[in-house]
Amino acid sequence: PQFCYIALMKNNHHVTIPAPITSTANAEVKFLRALHERKYRRQSGWFLAEGTRICNEAVALGWDMHRLAFLAGRDNETHVRKLLDALDRADGRALPMSEKLLQRISRKDNPQMLLGAFRQKWTDLDAVTPDLSRPWVALDRVRDPGNLGTIMRSADAAGAKGIILIDDCTDPYSVEAVRASMGAIFNVEIVQCNQSDFVAFTQQWTNQNGQIIGTALPASVDYRDADYSGALMILMGNEQAGLPPSLMQLCTQLIRLPMLGRSDSLNLAVATGVTLYEVLRNRR
Numbered sequence: 001p002q003f004c005y006i007a008l009m010k011n012n013h014h015v016t017i018p019a020p021i022t023s024t025a026n027a028e029v030k031f032l033r034a035l036h037e038r039k040y041r042r043q044s045g046w047f048l049a050e051g052t053r054i055c056n057e058a059v060a061l062g063w064d065m066h067r068l069a070f071l072a073g074r075d076n077e078t079h080v081r082k083l084l085d086a087l088d089r090a091d092g093r094a095l096p097m098s099e100k101l102l103q104r105i106s107r108k109d110n111p112q113m114l115l116g117a118f119r120q121k122w123t124d125l126d127a128v129t130p131d132l133s134r135p136w137v138a139l140d141r142v143r144d145p146g147n148l149g150t151i152m153r154s155a156d157a158a159g160a161k162g163i164i165l166i167d168d169c170t171d172p173y174s175v176e177a178v179r180a181s182m183g184a185i186f187n188v189e190i191v192q193c194n195q196s197d198f199v200a201f202t203q204q205w206t207n208q209n210g211q212i213i214g215t216a217l218p219a220s221v222d223y224r225d226a227d228y229s230g231a232l233m234i235l236m237g238n239e240q241a242g243l244p245p246s247l248m249q250l251c252t253q254l255i256r257l258p259m260l261g262r263s264d265s266l267n268l269a270v271a272t273g274v275t276l277y278e279v280l281r282n283r284r
C-alpha cells in the first residue's frame with residue numbers, strides 16, 4: 001500500500017518511526033482494518049494480533065511481524081522497543097497513531113495500545129506424523145471462531161502439537177479466533193484439509209499405530225475408561241451436527257463424556273478441553 005511519510009524522525013532503532021498517522025483514510029489503516037475480512041486475509045496471507053504480551057511472544061517464537069500499529073509516543077517503552085527491533089528484522093513498518101485509529105483497526109471500544117500484522121503459517125497434512133508425547137486435535141467443520149480460539153488455547157495448554165481443520169471451518173486467523181486463542185495460535189500448528197484427504201491420511205496414521213479417538217454422544221465408552229496409549233488424534237464433531245458416520249468409522253475408539261444434567265451435550269471447546277486433559281492425566 002502507498003504510504004506517505006509526513007515527517008521522518010530518526011531514533012535509536014533501525015526501523016524508522018514516521019510521524020503519527022492521523023487520518024482514517026490512510027492506506028495502512030485501511031489495509032489493517034480490512035484484515036477483519038477473510039477475503040483480505042487470504043489475499044495478503046497476513047493476520048492481526050492484539051496486545052503487547054502476545055506480539056512479543058509471537059516474535060520470540062520466530063514469527064515475522066510486518067506491521068506494528070501502536071499508540072504514538074510509546075516507542076521508547078521497553079516492550080515496544082523490542083517489537084520495533086523485530087519489525088526491523090522482517091523489514092516491516094512502524095505505524096504510530098492515535099487511540100481512535102487503533103480503535104478503528106481493532107473495531108473495539110477500548111483497543112489494546114498495540115497491534116501487529118503477522119504472516120500466517122500453515123502446516124501440510126503430509127507433515128503430520130504420530131507423536132507419542134504430543135496429541136493432535138482434528139475438528140470437523142468447526143464454525144464458531146470463539147470455539148476455535150478456545151480450542152487452540154486449550155490445545156496449547158495441554159501440550160497438543162496442532163489442529164487439523166477438516167472441510168469448511170471458520171478461519172483460525174480471524175481476529176475473533178486469534179483473540180480467543182490468547183496467543184496460543186503462535187504455538188500450535190494449523191493444518192487445513194478436505195474430508196477425503198483426511199480419510200486417506202488416517203490410513204497412514206493408523207498404519208503407524210496412531211489412534212484416532214472420536215468424541216460422540218452415541219458412543220458407549222465413558223472417556224474415563226478409554227485406552228489413551230500410543231500416539232493420539234482427538235477427533236471432534238461440528239457444533240450442530242456432531243461427527244458424521246463417515247468420520248466415526250475412522251476412529252479406533254469412540255468416547256462419550258457423561259451428561260448428568262439436563263443439557264444433551266457439552267460445548268465443543270469444553271468437550272475438547274476435558275478430553276485433552278484426560279489424555280494428559282493418562283500421560284503422568
Ligand code: SAM
Pocket residue numbers: 215216217235236237238239240241242243255256257258259264265266267268271272
Ligand atoms: N447435536 C450434536 C450431536 O448430536 O453430536 C452436538 C454436538 S456438540 C455441541 C459438539 C461436539 O462436541 C460433538 O460432536 C463432540 O465431538 C463433542 N461433545 C460434546 N459433548 C459431548 C459428550 N457429552 N460426549 C462426547 N462428545 C461430546
